[in-house]
Amino acid sequence: MSAAAVRSALLLAFAVAFGSGTATAQEAGANTGRAPPPQDAPPVAAPRAGGRPVATPLGDGPWELATERERIRVTVVTKGLDHPWGMAFLPDGGMLVTERPGRLRVVRNGVLDPTPIAGLPPIRSAVIGGLLDVALHPRFEQNRLIYFAYSKPDPQKDFLATTAVARARWDGGTTLVDVKDVFVADSWYSSEIAGTNNRCCGQGPADGSYGSRIVFDADGLLYVTIGDRNWGEKAQDPSSHMGKIVRIRDDGTIPADNPFVGKEGYKPDLYTTGHRNPLGLTIHPVTHELWSTEFGPRGGDELNRIQAGKNYGWILVTEGQHYNGEPTARGKNSVPGMEDPVLFWVPSINPGNLAFYEGDKFPAWRGDLLMAAMSRSLLRASFDAAGRPVGQERMLTELQQRLRDIRQGPDGLIYLLTDETAGAMLRIEPAK
Numbered sequence: 082m083s084a085a086a087v088r089s090a091l092l093l094a095f096a097v098a099f100g101s102g103t104a105t106a107q108e109a110g111a112n113t114g115r116a117p118p119p120q121d122a123p124p125v126a127a128p129r130a131g132g133r134p135v136a137t138p139l140g141d142g143p144w145e146l147a148t149e150r151e152r153i154r155v156t157v158v159t160k161g162l163d164h165p166w167g168m169a170f171l172p173d174g175g176m177l178v179t180e181r182p183g184r185l186r187v188v189r190n191g192v193l194d195p196t197p198i199a200g201l202p203p204i205r206s207a208v209i210g211g212l213l214d215v216a217l218h219p220r221f222e223q224n225r226l227i228y229f230a231y232s233k234p235d236p237q238k239d240f241l242a243t244t245a246v247a248r249a250r251w252d253g254g255t256t257l258v259d260v261k262d263v264f265v266a267d268s269w270y271s272s273e274i275a276g277t278n279n280r281c282c283g284q285g286p287a288d289g290s291y292g293s294r295i296v297f298d299a300d301g302l303l304y305v306t307i308g309d310r311n312w313g314e315k316a317q318d319p320s321s322h323m324g325k326i327v328r329i330r331d332d333g334t335i336p337a338d339n340p341f342v343g344k345e346g347y348k349p350d351l352y353t354t355g356h357r358n359p360l361g362l363t364i365h366p367v368t369h370e371l372w373s374t375e376f377g378p379r380g381g382d383e384l385n386r387i388q389a390g391k392n393y394g395w396i397l398v399t400e401g402q403h404y405n406g407e408p409t410a411r412g413k414n415s416v417p418g419m420e421d422p423v424l425f426w427v428p429s430i431n432p433g434n435l436a437f438y439e440g441d442k443f444p445a446w447r448g449d450l451l452m453a454a455m456s457r458s459l460l461r462a463s464f465d466a467a468g469r470p471v472g473q474e475r476m477l478t479e480l481q482q483r484l485r486d487i488r489q490g491p492d493g494l495i496y497l498l499t500d501e502t503a504g505a506m507l508r509i510e511p512a513k
Contacts, residue, residue: 137480137482139157139480139482139501142157143156146476146479146512148474150445151443151511153476153510153511153512154510154511154512154513155480155509157506157507158508159192160193160505161195162180162186162504163181163502164181164211164500164501164502165178165179165180165181165485165505165506166180166211166214166486166500167216167229167486168215168498169216169227170217170488170490171187174189174190174491175187176496177217178193178498178506179215180197180212180504181206182212183231185201185212185229188506196255198251198255198257199255200249200256201231201260202231202233202260202262204231204232204233204234205234205240205242205288207288208286208289209288209289209290210232210289211231211232212229212232213229213232213291213293213294214230214293214294215227215228215295216228216295216303218248219297220301226249226250227248227257228247228263228295228331229246229247229249230246230292230294232291235269240273241270241273242270242271242288243268243322244266244268244307244308245266246262246263246264246303247260247261247263248262248331248332249261263329263333264305264327264329264350266307266322266323267321267348268315268322270287270312270323272286272287272288274287275287275311275312280312280313280314281314281396282313282405282407283404283405284404287311287312289308289311290310290311290357290376291308292307292360293305293307294361294362294373294434295362296362296363297331298369298371302328302330302331302336303331304352304362304387305328306326306356307323307327307356307359308324308358309324309396316357317355317392317396319346320346321348324354324395325348325354326373326387327348327350327352328350328352335350340390352387352389352390353389353390353392354393355392355395355419356395357376357377357396358376360374360375360432360433361373361452361453362374362434362435363437365437367437367448372435372450373385373387373435374432374433374434374435375393375395375422376429377400377401377429378399378401378402378404379401379402380400380402380426381400381402381426382430382431383400383422383424383432384422384424384425384432384450385420391420392418392419393422394416396410397410397411398413398414399413400413400427424462430460431455431456431483432453432454433452433453433485433487433500434452434453434485434486435451435453435487436450436451436487436488436489436495437449437450437451438450440493440494442493443493449461449463449464450463450464451487453485453497453498454475457477458475460474461476477497480507482507483501484500485499486498494508494509495508497509
């Protein structure tokens with residue numbers, strides 16, 4: 082492949098992955114290696130102006146849409162968000178929302194407070210870094226603690242950054258207090274380093290692939306996804322946080338039963354290894370298993386069931402293709418010592434966050450996986466009694482919006498964030 086061809090392939094792939102791109106018809110029709118492909122027609126790609134994709138403006142709605150199992154109504158909760166990334170439901174019915182450029186917002190009674198919450202630490206907002214996920218402490222009503230993941234810049238060199246998780250106290254007012262990092266990844270990286278580390282495979286910019294999703298389990302332990310920062314070789318290095326999922330206590334200390342505690346050469350907070358850019362994380366509400374979605378390179382996006390101590394293969398194993406055409410070191414799947422995904426997509430589907438639906442508003446979806454996708458769709462996957470995927474459906478393609486986050490609300494309805502400069506929060510409810 083010529084140098085020009087490699088550059089063209091990289092630019093196309095990065096445009097889709099980093100938010101300036103639009104899913105092509107091929108990407109929108111992504112097939113899977115573990116279940117039947119979606120049957121609906123792919124959306125039409127957005128028009129292009131001057132060679133750049135033009136985002137399709139979101140209308141005011143509502144939209145009544147037919148799906149395979151449910152007829153749904155999609156409404157706009159609020160607009161006015163800039164690349165919203167994560168959301169958390171408050172006990173009083175409000176919602177916290179992060180914006181990637183570095184703002185924390187609150188929505189009350191369907192109205193976005195025009196003034197962001199103050200008190201955030203310095204954040205490096207570049208490419209797809211910035212303010213990322215947010216979660217409430219399991220005892221939030223008692224201690225008022227919130228947690229947020231972000232791209233943390235070095236105090237002296239702001240181009241040098243890593244993934245961090247901070248804890249803060251919020252009384253519902255205008256400012257966070259007692260802000261403190263509880264986790265700072267050993268993943269300090271920059272374009273300067275990327276230019277000298279002899280990475281393989283035509284990997285992307287240093288400000289890509291931060292992760293990061295955060296979720297608490299029933300025991301109050303916190304899981305954090307950390308991307309490989311486009312230095313995929315580090316995903317197989319147990320002395321680095323790059324390309325890992327970690328498990329810590331709410332104060333940042335390390336549980337004694339973490340799978341690598343006491344193992345020479347391994348960071349003790351590691352829970353799993355071998356990830357590229359895990360952008361979705363959830364705990365199944367019935368089985369309590371941890372599940373994650375993950376960006377592949379050119380194809381090879383994954384849905385994984387996360388198990389303690391397992392290696393998920395990247396950069397040695399992938400169903401996708403490296404950007405510069407280099408062969409994958411150890412193949413596509415069924416490699417001893419490496420976990421295969423439950424689902425994968427070739428071409429890419431660009432997965433965001435995920436949720437397993439267990440509410441009462443959509444009985445035909447109960448037990449199904451719902452996954453936000455930045456290929457401008459919402460994916461639903463169903464499973465048999467043994468937990469094997471048996472079917473998929475692509476929904477909301479009519480809206481032509483990149484979808485970043487999805488949550489089941491306390492009301493049993495489904496909430497989404499659109500990953501657009503003119504971003505929005507959407508709600509899915511049964512059609513009337």
